[in-house]
Amino acid sequence: xxxxxxxQIVNAWYxxxxxxxxxxxxxxxxxxxxxSEFMLQQTPVIRVLPRLDEWLRRWPxxxxxxxxxxxxxxxxxxxxxxxxxxxxxxxxxxxxxERHGGVVPRSVEDLLRxxxxxxxxxxxxxxxxxxxxxxxxxxxxxxxxxxxxKGQAEPAPPSAVRDxxxxxxxxxxxxxxxxxxxxxxxxxGAMVCTARSPLCAECPIAAQCVWRxxxxxxxxxxxxxxxxKYEGSDRQVRGLILAALxxxxxxxxxxxxxxxxxxxxQRTRALEGLVADGLAVRTARGVTLP
DNA sequence: CACCCGTGGCC
DNA sequence: TGGCCAAGGGT
Numbered sequence: 063x064x065x066x067x068x069x070q071i072v073n074a075w076y077x078x079x080x081x082x083x084x085x086x087x088x089x090x091x092x093x094x095x096x097x098s099e100f101m102l103q104q105t106p107v108i109r110v111l112p113r114l115d116e117w118l119r120r121w122p123x124x125x126x127x128x129x130x131x132x133x134x135x136x137x138x139x140x141x142x143x144x145x146x147x148x149x150x151x152x153x154x155x156x157x158x159x160e161r162h163g164g165v166v167p168r169s170v171e172d173l174l175r176x177x178x179x180x181x182x183x184x185x186x187x188x189x190x191x192x193x194x195x196x197x198x199x200x201x202x203x204x205x206x207x208x209x210x211x212k213g214q215a216e217p218a219p220p221s222a223v224r225d226x227x228x229x230x231x232x233x234x235x236x237x238x239x240x241x242x243x244x245x246x247x248x249x250x251g252a253m254v255c256t257a258r259s260p261l262c263a264e265c266p267i268a269a270q271c272v273w274r275x276x277x278x279x280x281x282x283x284x285x286x287x288x289x290x291k292y293e294g295s296d297r298q299v300r301g302l303i304l305a306a307l308x309x310x311x312x313x314x315x316x317x318x319x320x321x322x323x324x325x326x327x328q329r330t331r332a333l334e335g336l337v338a339d340g341l342a343v344r345t346a347r348g349v350t351l352p
Numbered sequence: 353c354a355c356c357c358g359t360g361g362c363c
Numbered sequence: 364t365g366g367c368c369a370a371g372g373g374t
Contacts, residue, residue, distance in 0.1 A: 098370085099370065099371095100371095101370090102369090102370040102371090103369095103370070103371045103372070104357090104358085104359095104368095104369055104370085104371060104372095105358090105359080105360095105369065105370090106359095106360080106361085106368090106369050106370095107369090107370080108361095109359085109360075109361095109369095110370090141358080141359060141360085142358080142359075143357090143358035143359040143360080143369095144357055144358050144359085144371085144372090145357090145358070146357065146358095146372090146373085147357095147358095147371090147372085150372080150373090177372095177373095178371090178372065178373085179372085180371060180372045180373085181371085181372090182370070182371060182372085183370085183371075183372085186370070198370090200370045200371085201368095201369080201370075201371085202369095202370070203370090220371090248370060251370095252369090252370080256368095257367080257368060257369085258362085258363080258367080258368075259363090286367095287354075287355080288366090289366085289367080289368095290355090290356090291365090291366090292358080292359085293365095296356090296357090297356080297357060297358060297359095298358085300357080300358080301358050301359075304358085335357095339357090353374105354374100355373105355374090356372105356373085356374085357371105357372090357373090359369100360368105360369095361367105361368090361369095362366105362367085362368085363365105363366100363367095
């Protein structure tokens, strides 16, 4: 007797084990899905939850956010990290208001034209907010496919074409099952088939897992680029300056920026970078959020 | 394509 | 302690 297809097993597991996350609840608005996807780009779920709730209370529609200064978005972003995402989300809200009558677009094509929306986010919104049939592939899904299907400890570096083709092959025929599998594969990767210490004893597809069957061979493909040290980096200095700007309620004079970092050249470089990115603005009285 | 972009928690 | 990781995207 053949085992059920992978997707069917994972979906059954998902129905019993999925976390109750706000963006999975019935009736959660497309705008809320979009905001959550922005916030979840490289930021853990647990840190997103409170910020998402605040954000949607304050700006319940794209038009509400579009009407606010971009700096308000950057301040509300708080410590989620990568504050350019706040700027992009604000820009996307303006674009949605101007180009789409205030309604989050439904097609991947239109979604991809929004600031800060790439291959993952466009498909996630189309699939999860609008129920469109698309492969949705994030880092969790790529890891699950690498292990369970390809027998590799880690996925190769992301490749949109290959990743989407891999996932398309796994999607079950019924649209609702396909949609659920997109979420279920991500959930499995996030909760069971984790990067560091996968919980194979709890995995619903352990029996089908090619990596497990092969004896958990080490990853042999190209290594991930080593990320540069954060301590002492420009990113750290930008973060310090931006934190000061977020908490300040009037423009920051140069003398207020100086104590944030000892190296003047690096301080200047970081500040110029923030200005160039639109995260900071120079005024006669000092530097502020946009 | 390589590199850049925050922040915090974990082992 | 420090490297790694987290629902990526832009340039």
